[in-house]
Amino acid sequence: MSLTVAVVGATGAVGQEMVKVLEQRSFPVGKLRLFASSRSKGKEVNFNGSKVVVEDLSEADLSGIQIALFSAGSKISKEYAPKFVEKGATVIDNSKAFRMYPDVPLVVPEVNPDDVKWHRGIIANPNCSTIQMVVALKPIYDKVGIKRVVVSTYQAVSGTGYKAIAELEEEVKAYVEGKEYTPSVYPYQIAFNALPHIGPFENNGYTEEEMKMLNETRKIFGDPKIMVSATTVRIPVFRSHSESVTIETIEKITAEEVKRLLREAKGVKVIDEPKENLYPLAIDAAYKDEVFVGRIREDLAFSKGISFWVVSDNLRKGAALNAVQIAELLI
Numbered sequence: 001m002s003l004t005v006a007v008v009g010a011t012g013a014v015g016q017e018m019v020k021v022l023e024q025r026s027f028p029v030g031k032l033r034l035f036a037s038s039r040s041k042g043k044e045v046n047f048n049g050s051k052v053v054v055e056d057l058s059e060a061d062l063s064g065i066q067i068a069l070f071s072a073g074s075k076i077s078k079e080y081a082p083k084f085v086e087k088g089a090t091v092i093d094n095s096k097a098f099r100m101y102p103d104v105p106l107v108v109p110e111v112n113p114d115d116v117k118w119h120r121g122i123i124a125n126p127n128c129s130t131i132q133m134v135v136a137l138k139p140i141y142d143k144v145g146i147k148r149v150v151v152s153t154y155q156a157v158s159g160t161g162y163k164a165i166a167e168l169e170e171e172v173k174a175y176v177e178g179k180e181y182t183p184s185v186y187p188y189q190i191a192f193n194a195l196p197h198i199g200p201f202e203n204n205g206y207t208e209e210e211m212k213m214l215n216e217t218r219k220i221f222g223d224p225k226i227m228v229s230a231t232t233v234r235i236p237v238f239r240s241h242s243e244s245v246t247i248e249t250i251e252k253i254t255a256e257e258v259k260r261l262l263r264e265a266k267g268v269k270v271i272d273e274p275k276e277n278l279y280p281l282a283i284d285a286a287y288k289d290e291v292f293v294g295r296i297r298e299d300l301a302f303s304k305g306i307s308f309w310v311v312s313d314n315l316r317k318g319a320a321l322n323a324v325q326i327a328e329l330l331i
């Protein structure tokens with residue numbers, strides 16, 4: 001098999017990772033088409049030993065594409081994904097544009113792979129902070145059921161895109177040199193800070209990112225009753241999101257049993273030797289594929305509760321890798 005595959009937003013933080021993951025996983029790409037804005041037209045990207053020229057999306061001929069991976073923001077997805085589908089492509093969209101549409105599957109291959117079967121041209125890739133959490137929750141959910149989840153996130157700036165990576169670098173440099181720096185991507189300085197604000201605030205006091213963690217978890221598990229209360233925080237880390245997760249289960253489960261389940265789970269790696277100071281770290285998870293879980297313990301606040309710490313590379317499992325895994329399910 002040899003497919004014509006497109007990456008839309010190919011020059012972005014996630015798009016570049018998509019190209020790398022396609023190559024690393026030997027996805028059967030016959031022809032790769034790369035799209036970005038007119039600013040990037042003519043740029044060259046290495047793929048499988050040759051150079052692919054970036055095309056301006058607005059003037060491209062979209063015929064002949066079989067699979068298109070989108071990561072250029074929801075405005076571009078809304079405008080262009082239907083055009084790709086009309087020309088015969090299946091779109092795997094990393095933006096928020098279609099995630100909650102009832103006729104669009106929202107898929108994490110370790111959790112709900114069968115949902116790809118009912119797609120009608122578009123499959124949505126969930127939000128990065130949701131993906132790593134549900135991968136860790138899935139084995140526990142299947143074994144004892146989950147009633148509620150309380151989660152706080154510690155999210156890397158790469159989730160906001162290239163401009164945010166540059167802003168953190170420049171702020172750190174300015175700080176060291178004793179210079180003033182006015183942030184433009186985030187509302188406040190991100191260097192040496194923690195911003196409890198990801199996405200716009202909604203009327204209930206939660207942010208959009210926090211509501212995504214509730215709504216997307218329900219859709220992925222097909223369980224409208226599961227409760228998720230999230231506090232999402234941006235921290236000055238370049239890659240990998242960390243999350244502190246506490247769950248209340250329906251049946252009692254011990255920490256030892258959770259460790260055993262997670263050690264056997266696909267896509268998960270347990271790092272949990274607290275006496276040897278071993279637990280998942282953002283810098284260790286960067287550029288890796290797994291969802292790393294540690295600090296697994298019975299929770300003191302719930303009689304049927306478990307707490308843990310989960311870390312994963314937001315650009316890989318949180319975005320590009322999950323999208324390519326969905327494409328693998330399709331073929």
Ligand code: A2P
Pocket residue numbers: 008009010011012013014015035036037038039040041057058071072073076160161162163
């Ligand atoms: P470009 O580099 O030409 O601006 P990030 O999430 O890292 O900010 O990246 C966003 C991606 O979306 C980039 O590849 C960017 O391309 C692309 N993009 C932004 N605006 C458009 C547009 N109008 N048409 C096509 N691609 C776009």
